[in-house]
Amino acid sequence: MLTAGQKKLLVELKSSLAEAVPEGQISESDYAKKGYHLEVRLDKGGLRRVAQTMLDKRFMLETVTAVDFIDSFELVYLYATYYHQYCRVLTRIRIAKDAQPYSVSAIYPAAIWLEREVYDFFGIRFQEHPDLKRIINPDDADYFPLLKNFGKTKFTDQIDDILC
Amino acid sequence: MLNIKTIDDATINQRVYQLNLGPQHPSTHGVMHLLLTLDGEVVVKIEPIIGYSHRGHEKMAENRIYEQYLPNPARMDYLSGMIFNHGYCMAVEKLCGIEVPRRAEYIRVITSELNRIASHFIGTMDYAMGLGAITPFLWGWDDRENILDLLEMISGSRLTYSYGRFGGVRNDITKEFYDGTRKFIDRLRSRFWDYENLINQNVIFIKRSKEVGVISKEDALAFGVTGPTLRGSGVKYDVRKNEPYSAYPEFKFEIPTRKEGDCLARYQVRMAELEQSVNIIEQALDHLPPGPVRAKVPRFVTPPEGDCYVTFESARGAAGFYIVSDGTRVPYRIKVRAPSFSNLFVLTKICPGHFLADIVAIFGSIDVTVPEIDR
Numbered sequence: 035m036l037t038a039g040q041k042k043l044l045v046e047l048k049s050s051l052a053e054a055v056p057e058g059q060i061s062e063s064d065y066a067k068k069g070y071h072l073e074v075r076l077d078k079g080g081l082r083r084v085a086q087t088m089l090d091k092r093f094m095l096e097t098v099t100a101v102d103f104i105d106s107f108e109l110v111y112l113y114a115t116y117y118h119q120y121c122r123v124l125t126r127i128r129i130a131k132d133a134q135p136y137s138v139s140a141i142y143p144a145a146i147w148l149e150r151e152v153y154d155f156f157g158i159r160f161q162e163h164p165d166l167k168r169i170i171n172p173d174d175a176d177y178f179p180l181l182k183n184f185g186k187t188k189f190t191d192q193i194d195d196i197l198c
Numbered sequence: 199m200l201n202i203k204t205i206d207d208a209t210i211n212q213r214v215y216q217l218n219l220g221p222q223h224p225s226t227h228g229v230m231h232l233l234l235t236l237d238g239e240v241v242v243k244i245e246p247i248i249g250y251s252h253r254g255h256e257k258m259a260e261n262r263i264y265e266q267y268l269p270n271p272a273r274m275d276y277l278s279g280m281i282f283n284h285g286y287c288m289a290v291e292k293l294c295g296i297e298v299p300r301r302a303e304y305i306r307v308i309t310s311e312l313n314r315i316a317s318h319f320i321g322t323m324d325y326a327m328g329l330g331a332i333t334p335f336l337w338g339w340d341d342r343e344n345i346l347d348l349l350e351m352i353s354g355s356r357l358t359y360s361y362g363r364f365g366g367v368r369n370d371i372t373k374e375f376y377d378g379t380r381k382f383i384d385r386l387r388s389r390f391w392d393y394e395n396l397i398n399q400n401v402i403f404i405k406r407s408k409e410v411g412v413i414s415k416e417d418a419l420a421f422g423v424t425g426p427t428l429r430g431s432g433v434k435y436d437v438r439k440n441e442p443y444s445a446y447p448e449f450k451f452e453i454p455t456r457k458e459g460d461c462l463a464r465y466q467v468r469m470a471e472l473e474q475s476v477n478i479i480e481q482a483l484d485h486l487p488p489g490p491v492r493a494k495v496p497r498f499v500t501p502p503e504g505d506c507y508v509t510f511e512s513a514r515g516a517a518g519f520y521i522v523s524d525g526t527r528v529p530y531r532i533k534v535r536a537p538s539f540s541n542l543f544v545l546t547k548i549c550p551g552h553f554l555a556d557i558v559a560i561f562g563s564i565d566v567t568v569p570e571i572d573r
Binding site: 051061066067068069070074092094095096097099101102110112114116117120122124142143144147148151155168169171172179180182184186 | 398
């Protein structure tokens with residue numbers, strides 16, 4: 035159950051996010067099932083405007099990740115707060131495989147490493163990133179390990195049949 | 199032998215030079231490489247180079263079913279394996295909508311807190327050893343050894359536990375574990391005073407950690423710092439209190455904070471947290487409810503399509519699992535938020551301007567686990 039403070043914060047957040055990104059779809063989600071309160075879909079861009087709004091509201095950038103959906107990528111930015119009642123905002127953006135989204139590292143320094151990790155594992159090149167290079171994989175690697183076409187073995191397809 | 203005639207005067211006379219701290223350095227407990235740019239003895243720039251112990255845990259998740267992934271989380275952060283195991287179970291339970299029996303929640307809290315104490319002993323005492331004090335380290339490991347024995351009694355392993363199961367824990371706790379934990383708590387309580395006397399007032403220790411490596415609140419927010427490192431900077435944030443999970447809302451405990459933000463503050467926060475963890479364990483043992491320790495769950499879980507994010511307080515900060523399911527028995531994607539990853543990156547902001555010797559202190563006080571950063 036949401037407390038009164040959380041409800042107030044959510045209303046405030048929604049209005050300021052709607053002002054910052056009018057083209058985004060903002061929806062409330064069930065915290066008990068999803069683990070986040072607010073979901074912002076930004077298929078037409080606005081990543082940096084959302085980041086600026088969240089920083090003004092004193093949220094921290096919890097993590098950045100991507101999901102490979104074969105024909106497109108989904109970038110996920112998670113914001114959480116430690117100053118108000120707990121509240122978590124998830125930002126999704128669907129991008130094409132060869133798209134180059136803008137980096138939010140000018141707003142959140144934390145994103146420098148988090149976006150480097152996304153580049154390292156998915157090959158998504160962020161624009162205006164100060165230091166986009168490999169971080170965990172070797173510098174001379176020519177693969178992106180978390181792509182769905184990497185590391186697929188014969189076993190992967192049959193895993194369900196073998197075990198169950 | 200190097201032919202010194204080939205080194206020209208400009209190289210000899212240069213002021214700013216680079217130094218590799220690690221990858222094999224005793225103070226970095228793990229394979230961590232810090233590339234330092236020094237002006238004399240003062241650090242101008244620091245670049246942590248990570249990835250030496252990358253094992254691809256996130257990729258492994260995409261090649262096995264949810265149950266098979268159970269041993270992996272404990273191997274990410276090997277010092278607080280029980281907490282990571284607990285967190286992963288919570289994430290899958292949230293995704294599938296599984297209710298956990300109360301007794302199981304209590305047992306999870308007890309084991310997690312024992313593990314947190316063990317981890318904090320490494321964090322604090324290893325830090326003291328980094329500053330040249332050997333005895334506290336040996337004392338801390340003595341106490342930690344008792345915890346490892348206790349946890350081995352119920353889970354069968356000493357470090358990389360896979361004790362949790364979806365919907366509960368593997369087996370109930372035994373009488374020996376119950377009595378042993380009580381005995382351990384009494385022993386630890388009597389030793390707090392010794393720790394206080396042994397190191398906390400030591401002049402060398404204080405001089406080397408006071409006003410060194412100050413993290414301001416603003417930096418902490420911008421870099422996403424969490425855990426004892428954040429609480430040392432005066433922000434009262436603990437996932438166990440702010441975003442309660444498991445059985446934590448049922449226990450009374452404080453969140454120790456210090457406002458200085460230096461190495462000493464972080465050390466003091468960890469030492470104060472030991473006491474709070476002991477309090478939680480004691481309350482949980484007092485009110486341990488009867489009943490089953492595992493809910494009725496199908497042998498193989500099949501979560502519905504969708505995603506969820508679960509956060510929990512590991513010994514190093516707010517860790518989290520982001521799981522995307524496509525409705526099959528194999529996870530589509532598991533992303534782990536490693537608290538050490540964000541905590542380590544703040545070094546690049548706070549280290550410049552410090553002496554080389556202080557880097558060892560700052561690095562130790564942040565208390566990162568390298569396998570967790572690399573995953």
